[in-house]
Amino acid sequence: METAQKNYIFDFDSTLTSVEALDVLAEITLANNPKKEEIINEIQEITNLGVDGEISFTESLEKRIKLLNAHQSNLEELIEKLRQQLSSSIESNKEFFEKFSDDIYVVSCGFKEFIDPIVKDYNIPSNRVYANTFLFDEDGYIIGFDEENPLSQHNGKIQCLKDMNLDGEIQVIGDGYSDYVTRKAGVADKFFAFTENVEREKAVKKADHVTPNLDEFLFVNDLPRNISYPKNRIKILLLENIHSDAFDRLADDGFSVEILSHSLSEDDLIEKIKDIHVLGIRSKTQVTPKVIKAAKKLLTIGAFCIGTKQIDLETCKEHGIVVFNAPYSNTRSVVELAIGEIIMLMRSVFPRSTEIHNGQWQKTAKGSREVRGKKLGIVGYGNIGKQLSVLAEAMGMNVYYYDIEDRLALGNAQKCSSLEELLSISDVVSLHVDDNAANRNFFGKAQFDQMKDGALLINLARGFVVDIDALKVALESKKVAGAAIDVYPQEPRANGAFETPLQGLNNVILTPHVGGSTEEAQRDIADFVPNKIMAYVNSGNTVDAVNFPNIRLPRQTNAHRFLHIHKNVPGIMAKVNKVLAKYELNVTGQYLSTDSKVGYVIVDVDKEYNKKVTSALKKIENTIKFRILY
Ligand SMILES: NC(=O)c1ccc[n+]([C@@H]2O[C@H](COP(=O)([O-])OP(=O)(O)OC[C@H]3O[C@@H](n4cnc5c(N)ncnc54)[C@H](O)[C@@H]3O)[C@@H](O)[C@H]2O)c1
Numbered sequence: 001m002e003t004a005q006k007n008y009i010f011d012f013d014s015t016l017t018s019v020e021a022l023d024v025l026a027e028i029t030l031a032n033n034p035k036k037e038e039i040i041n042e043i044q045e046i047t048n049l050g051v052d053g054e055i056s057f058t059e060s061l062e063k064r065i066k067l068l069n070a071h072q073s074n075l076e077e078l079i080e081k082l083r084q085q086l087s088s089s090i091e092s093n094k095e096f097f098e099k100f101s102d103d104i105y106v107v108s109c110g111f112k113e114f115i116d117p118i119v120k121d122y123n124i125p126s127n128r129v130y131a132n133t134f135l136f137d138e139d140g141y142i143i144g145f146d147e148e149n150p151l152s153q154h155n156g157k158i159q160c161l162k163d164m165n166l167d168g169e170i171q172v173i174g175d176g177y178s179d180y181v182t183r184k185a186g187v188a189d190k191f192f193a194f195t196e197n198v199e200r201e202k203a204v205k206k207a208d209h210v211t212p213n214l215d216e217f218l219f220v221n222d223l224p225r226n227i228s229y230p231k232n233r234i235k236i237l238l239l240e241n242i243h244s245d246a247f248d249r250l251a252d253d254g255f256s257v258e259i260l261s262h263s264l265s266e267d268d269l270i271e272k273i274k275d276i277h278v279l280g281i282r283s284k285t286q287v288t289p290k291v292i293k294a295a296k297k298l299l300t301i302g303a304f305c306i307g308t309k310q311i312d313l314e315t316c317k318e319h320g321i322v323v324f325n326a327p328y329s330n331t332r333s334v335v336e337l338a339i340g341e342i343i344m345l346m347r348s349v350f351p352r353s354t355e356i357h358n359g360q361w362q363k364t365a366k367g368s369r370e371v372r373g374k375k376l377g378i379v380g381y382g383n384i385g386k387q388l389s390v391l392a393e394a395m396g397m398n399v400y401y402y403d404i405e406d407r408l409a410l411g412n413a414q415k416c417s418s419l420e421e422l423l424s425i426s427d428v429v430s431l432h433v434d435d436n437a438a439n440r441n442f443f444g445k446a447q448f449d450q451m452k453d454g455a456l457l458i459n460l461a462r463g464f465v466v467d468i469d470a471l472k473v474a475l476e477s478k479k480v481a482g483a484a485i486d487v488y489p490q491e492p493r494a495n496g497a498f499e500t501p502l503q504g505l506n507n508v509i510l511t512p513h514v515g516g517s518t519e520e521a522q523r524d525i526a527d528f529v530p531n532k533i534m535a536y537v538n539s540g541n542t543v544d545a546v547n548f549p550n551i552r553l554p555r556q557t558n559a560h561r562f563l564h565i566h567k568n569v570p571g572i573m574a575k576v577n578k579v580l581a582k583y584e585l586n587v588t589g590q591y592l593s594t595d596s597k598v599g600y601v602i603v604d605v606d607k608e609y610n611k612k613v614t615s616a617l618k619k620i621e622n623t624i625k626f627r628i629l630y
C-alpha cells in the first residue's frame with residue numbers, strides 16, 4: 001500500500017551550498033602556494049570526474065585530500081566561508097526545513113566535520129547527516145578518511161540509503177550522477193537534478209525532474225515555500241536583438257529567458273506568445289489586439305526603446321498587461337547622431353565622400369557651410385528635442401522650436417508659435433515629435449513648400465511622420481538641399497535587403513533606424529527595463545508603467561501579497577474587501593491605484609490564510625487578473 005510518508009534526501013556540495021566544500025578548503029590551504037591555481041584546477045577536475053562517475057569516488061577523494069594538505073585549524077574558516085555560500089533558494093526556504101525537519105536527511109560524500117555545523121542552522125541534526133569523516137595525524141593534518149564508511153566508496157550513496165532503511169517514498173535532490181545512481185539502483189523513488197549552481201549533463205539527462213532551484217522542487221511537491229510560483233516557470237521572450245545584458249540580468253534572477261535576434265510576424269508571435277509571461281521587444285514588433293488575445297499568460301511587456309505605439313496599450317490594459325519602456329536611455333544617442341548629421345549635411349560631406357569612393361577628386365567650397373550662426377528648427381521639444389537644443393546652441397546655432405504643448409525654452413532657444421513660422425526661418429529642420437498616430441504624414445508637400453529654399457531636413461523620429469514621396473520631390477527639385485533619414489514608413493523585421501525611394505539621391509544620409517543603437521544606450525536599456533520587469537513580476541510595482549496606474553510598494557516579508565487587477569466599476573473594492581473579511585484574512589497592507597478603466601489593488605496578508613480566498617477573489621465579477629506573490 002502506498003504511504004504518505006516522504007523522505008527528502010539532500011546532497012550537500014553544490015546543492016545545499018553553492019560550492020564544492022573541498023574547493024573552498026583548497027582556496028584556504030593553498031592561499032600562499034605559488035602553484036595555487038594549478039592545484040585548484042586539478043582538484044576541480046578530480047571532483048567532476050568523481051561526481052560524474054568517471055573515476056571511482058574513493059580514488060577521487062584520496063587524490064584530493066593529498067593535494068589539499070589541510071589542517072584541522074583550517075576547518076573553522078571553511079565553515080564560515082560555506083555559511084556565506086549557501087544556495088540562495090535554500091536560504092530563502094528555511095520554513096520548509098523547519099516544518100519538515102523530521103523528513104529531511106543529508107547524504108553526502110563530503111565530510112561531517114563541516115556539514116554538521118552548517119545544516120544544524122537548518123534544523124538538521126548530526127544524526128540525520130550521513131557523510132564521511134576525516135582522519136587526522138597527531139599534528140592535526142588531514143591525512144585520509146574513514147575507509148569503512150560506505151560513502152567513501154564508489155556509489156556509496158546506494159549502500160548508505162539501503163542501510164538507512166527508511167519507510168515511505170524517498171526523493172533524492174542533488175546535482176551529481178552519484179545522486180542519480182540511488183534512483184537507478186532502486187533505493188530512491190525519485191531523483192531531482194538540482195541545477196541552481198551547476199548543471200551536470202549526465203545528471204540532468206537521467207533526472208525524473210530537473211529542479212533549477214528549491215522553489216521548483218517545493219512547488220511540484222506542494223510543500224511550503226517562499227514564493228508561490230517558481231521563477232524558472234516564468235518564461236520571458238526577448239525579441240529584436242535586445243542587448244545580452246538583459247538576458248543575463250533576468251536569467252540571473254531565476255527566470256527562463258529566450259532571446260531572438262529578429263522580430264516576429266503577427267502569426268508567429270500569436271503562436272509563440274501562448275506560453276510567455278513576459279515579452280521584451282523594440283520598435284519593430286507589433287503587439288496587436290490579436291496577439292494580446294492569444295497571450296493568455298502574459299503579465300508584462302518591456303519595450304526596450306522609447307516608442308510604445310507598436311503596442312496596443314489600451315488592449316493591454318484591458319487584459320491586465322502592464323507595459324514599461326526606457327524613456328531616456330537612448331535620448332543622447334539620437335541627439336549625437338542628429339548633431340553629426342547636421343554638420344555632415346551642411347558641409348556636403350557625403351557627396352564628397354561618395355565622389356572619392358567612385359574615383360573622383362572634387363575639391364570645392366560650394367555648398368559647404370559652417371553650422372555656426374545657422375538657424376536650427378526643432379519640431380517636438382520633448383526629451384530629445386531639448387537635449388538637441390542644448391548641444392546645438394553650444395555649437396553656435398540659433399535654436400527655434402515648435403511643440404504642440406507648452407515647453408520651457410532651454411538656454412537661448414526661441415519658441416515659435418506655429419510650425420509655419422519655424423519652417424519659414426530654419427536652415428535645418430529636425431523632427432522629434434512622438435510616435436503618436438496623429439502624427440502620420442505630419443510632414444508632407446505643404447510643409448516642404450513652407451521651408452526655406454535649400455534648407456535641410458532630419459527625421460530621427462518615426463517613419464510615418466514624413467511623406468517620403470513628397471520628400472523625394474522636394475530633394476529632386478533642390479527645394480530641400482539635403483536630408484538625413486533614419487526611420488521609414490515600412491521597416492523590415494530583420495536585417496537584409498531594403499528599398500526606399502530615397503536611394504541614390506544626392507546629399508541624403510540614410511541609416512537603418514540606428515538613432516538609439518549605441519552600445520551605451522543598449523546597455524542602459526538592458527539595465528533599466530529588466531529592473532522594471534523584475535520589480536513588477538517579483539513585487540507588483542508598476543512605477544513608470546506607461547499604460548497602468550503607478551504604485552510603488554514597500555518590500556514585504558513574512559506575508560503573502562495578492563495582486564488584483566479589475567475593471568474600474570462601482571462597488572468592486574467593496575466586493576474585494578467583503579471576500580477578505582469573509583475568509584477572516586489578517587490584512588497587513590492594502591494599496592490601490594486606479595485610472596478610468598482599471599483598478600489595481602495590492603493586498604498584503606499574514607502568512608497563514610485560508611487558501612479558498614484566492615478562488616473567491618478570482619471569481620469576483622470584473623476581475624481581469626489575479627496573482628499571488630511570495
Ligand atoms: N531613431 C531612433 O532610433 C529613435 C530613438 C529614440 C526615439 N526616437 C523617436 O524620437 C521621437 C522623440 O522622442 P522623445 O523621447 O523626445 O519623445 P517625447 O515624448 O519626450 O517628446 C516628443 C515631443 O513631441 C511633441 N509633439 C508631438 N506631436 C507634435 C506635433 N505634431 N507637433 C509638434 N510637437 C509635437 C510632444 O508634445 C513632445 O514634447 C519619438 O518619436 C521616438 O519614438 C527615435
Ligand SMILES: O=C(O)[C@H](O)COP(=O)(O)O
Nearest residue numbers: 282283284305306307516
Ligand atoms: O523608440 C525608440 O527608442 C527608437 O525608435 C529606437 O528603437 P529600436 O530600439 O528599435 O532601435
